[in-house]
Amino acid sequence: xxxxxxxxxxxxxxxxxxxGRLRPLxxxxxILFGAAGLWLGLFVAPxxxxxxxxxxxxxVHVPASWMSMFIYCAMAFWGAMNLVFNTRLSGxxxxxxxxxxxxxxxxxxxxxxxxxxxMWGTWWVWDARLTSELVLFFLYVGYMAxxxxxxxxxxxxxxGAVLLLVGVVNIPIIYFSVQWWSTLHQGASxxxxxxxxxxxxxxxxxxxxxxxxxxxxxxxxxxxxxxIILDRERHTDWVRALVRQA
Amino acid sequence: MKxxxxxxxxxxxxxxxLGVAATLVLNAFxxxxxxxxxxxxxxxxxxxQGKTFRIGGMVEQGSVQREAxxxxxxxIVTDTEKTLPVAYKGILPDLFQxxxxxxxxxxxxxxRFVASEVLAKHDENYMPPEAAKAVSDAHARAAANKAEGDGxxxxxxxxxxAATAK
Numbered sequence: 001x002x003x004x005x006x007x008x009x010x011x012x013x014x015x016x017x018x019x020g021r022l023r024p025l026x027x028x029x030x031i032l033f034g035a036a037g038l039w040l041g042l043f044v045a046p047x048x049x050x051x052x053x054x055x056x057x058x059x060v061h062v063p064a065s066w067m068s069m070f071i072y073c074a075m076a077f078w079g080a081m082n083l084v085f086n087t088r089l090s091g092x093x094x095x096x097x098x099x100x101x102x103x104x105x106x107x108x109x110x111x112x113x114x115x116x117x118x119m120w121g122t123w124w125v126w127d128a129r130l131t132s133e134l135v136l137f138f139l140y141v142g143y144m145a146x147x148x149x150x151x152x153x154x155x156x157x158x159x160g161a162v163l164l165l166v167g168v169v170n171i172p173i174i175y176f177s178v179q180w181w182s183t184l185h186q187g188a189s190x191x192x193x194x195x196x197x198x199x200x201x202x203x204x205x206x207x208x209x210x211x212x213x214x215x216x217x218x219x220x221x222x223x224x225x226x227x228i229i230l231d232r233e234r235h236t237d238w239v240r241a242l243v244r245q246a
Numbered sequence: 247m248k249x250x251x252x253x254x255x256x257x258x259x260x261x262x263x264l265g266v267a268a269t270l271v272l273n274a275f276x277x278x279x280x281x282x283x284x285x286x287x288x289x290x291x292x293x294x295q296g297k298t299f300r301i302g303g304m305v306e307q308g309s310v311q312r313e314a315x316x317x318x319x320x321x322i323v324t325d326t327e328k329t330l331p332v333a334y335k336g337i338l339p340d341l342f343q344x345x346x347x348x349x350x351x352x353x354x355x356x357x358r359f360v361a362s363e364v365l366a367k368h369d370e371n372y373m374p375p376e377a378a379k380a381v382s383d384a385h386a387r388a389a390a391n392k393a394e395g396d397g398x399x400x401x402x403x404x405x406x407x408a409a410t411a412k
Contacts, residue, residue: 049378050341050368058372084254120365121339127281165261169268180272182302183281184349189370198372 010087012229013238019222026222030215037208045201054118058202061111062189063210064104067217068136069171071101075143076168079161089225091157092232094164095147096225100217102140108133120184128177129185132170139167153232282349285328293354301330301359302349302367310344323348323359334361341366 009015041059048055075097081090112130113123124130143163150156178187190196196203233239282302283293293299301323309322318335321344332350342348347367352360373381 046374046376048372049375050343050346051372055372080254080257083257084250086250119339119341119368121337121342122363122365125281125365165257166264168261169264173268173272181276181280182284184365184367186368186370189372197370199374199377202372 010089016229023222026215026219030212033208033212037205041205045205057111057115059205059209063213065108067213068105068108071097076164079164082157082161092225092228096221098144105137125184127183128181129183132174284325285330289328300351305344305348307344332359334364339366
């Protein structure tokens with residue numbers, strides 16, 4: 001490794017206080033971006049020409065869907081790190097992210113259903129986009145169940161990492177489902193290849209909400225990873241010293 | 247080669263193999279993953295015969311007719327190449343409109359598609375009504391100019407042409 005040793009921060013004993021110091025910053029940013037995004041989305045953004053006010057659920061639905069996919073990729077990354085470098089922290093990071101990823105997948109499905117009923121005329125259809133997102137939710141739940149069912153935490157992390165890496169094929173399927181197959185779900189309004197097909201204030205409201213969800217994810221993941229570190233390292237001297245100080 | 251390099255190679259190789267497998271499987275299932283058939287597919291006989299399936303396309307302009315009983319609706323689904331007449335008895339979703347997307351589930355009965363469920367399919371464009379009107383006016387002007395040909399100079403359409411409030 002180079003002089004900047006990233007593995008230094010991969011030691012739970014150094015990461016624990018770092019996460020604790022950074023967490024309030026991410027909480028504040030999440031609240032700030034969330035307030036700005038909701039204000040833009042609910043008060044400033046114009047009414048849509050075909051869906052009226054009902055489209056405003058997009059400000060939760062799309063950022064939640066993005067995060068559900070992104071968090072899975074982040075977990076798969078930590079899973080790969082765990083298998084390759086055998087670092088203790090990577091498995092804990094994957095576990096700390098899982099409930100938030102499941103929450104966003106659930107939010108995405110629910111807000112989608114609430115949106116689909118008035119606009120499409122149905123809560124649910126088995127089209128490729130909706131089905132693959134449901135599979136993603138099951139992957140999150142399956143990962144948490146698998147990790148919880150193995151007593152040895154290091155073995156649990158390894159098994160979970162394999163599941164995460166296998167499940168990662170689902171992410172491009174979700175993303176491209178609306179292009180590859182004819183689906184009831186419409187195509188992407190925002191993509192890397194073309195200009196966004198929505199009004200500017202709508203777009204900004206959505207991006208701010210996505211940033212807010214992102215900051216929220218980091219904040220809760222840090223809180224959760226601190227709890228996991230304490231639990232797993234409870235027999236070490238530094239945790240004993242920490243407890244004695246408190 | 248360190249053991250962690252070996253593990254990394256194993257993971258990369260495994261993911262690549264998995265990706266190829268997934269691609270092959272999805273290609274094999276391709277026709278079954280289609281949520282709806284277009285009127286062109288139906289005309290070409292690709293749609294299942296005597297079984298329930300979905301058709302999708304646009305509701306043709308001016309084709310929506312209500313029967314005297316008040317609940318039966320007839321309309322034509324088009325994909326701009328072929329058309330298919332549809333009959334449906336029930337409540338239509340709010341976004342069901344002429345010129346907009348629709349997905350209907352049902353069966354072919356002769357030449358007519360009898361739907362048991364009709365869903366609206368909207369596009370990925372979101373904009374304020376004024377912007378939508380500006381776009382549709384611009385389209386209307388372009389169409390008018392085209393129709394007039396190169397003869398007369400295009401008239402500046404000062405009066406908004408039949409403001410379709412949506």
